Amino acid sequence: MKDENMPDFIDEGSPEETHAFIQWKGTDVCMDFHCECGAHNHFDGYFAYTVKCQHCGAVWEMPHYLKPRKADQRTYEYWRENPQKLEPDEDHCDAEGSALPVPNGVRETGG
Ligand SMILES: [Zn+2]
Numbered sequence: 252m253k254d255e256n257m258p259d260f261i262d263e264g265s266p267e268e269t270h271a272f273i274q275w276k277g278t279d280v281c282m283d284f285h286c287e288c289g290a291h292n293h294f295d296g297y298f299a300y301t302v303k304c305q306h307c308g309a310v311w312e313m314p315h316y317l318k319p320r321k322a323d324q325r326t327y328e329y330w331r332e333n334p335q336k337l338e339p340d341e342d343h344c345d346a347e348g349s350a351l352p353v354p355n356g357v358r359e360t361g362g
Contacts, residue, residue, distance in 0.1 A: 271317040275299040284311070 280299050284292040290306035303310050322330055330336075343351055 269319060269321075271319055272315055273317060274315065275313055286311070 275298055277297055278299075279297055280295070282294045282299060282302070284294060284302050284304075286292065286304040286307060286309060288304060288307040288309065290304055292302065292305050294302055299313050301310050301312050339350065345351060
């Protein structure tokens, strides 16, 4: 649940392009963070809405908008042999576990 006082999420994306909108909750993250002051910080934790530089004290908001990269010939075989993928949420599947239809039909991706 969103905290009433939490600032609006930064969503710089367009619904027309492949993207992922993420919330930094309950996800075990390991992050190397390089601050503009030159410091290299390392964080491990379950919530990463913001990080605070341990050197200069600046607080940085983490982006919620990611542009995934489609697996290509170079990487596809690796991920096929080493599957580390998220499973879809049950609210986004039908009773058999298959993906729900795309609201406006599947777009041609050219790939
Ligand atoms: Zn810093």
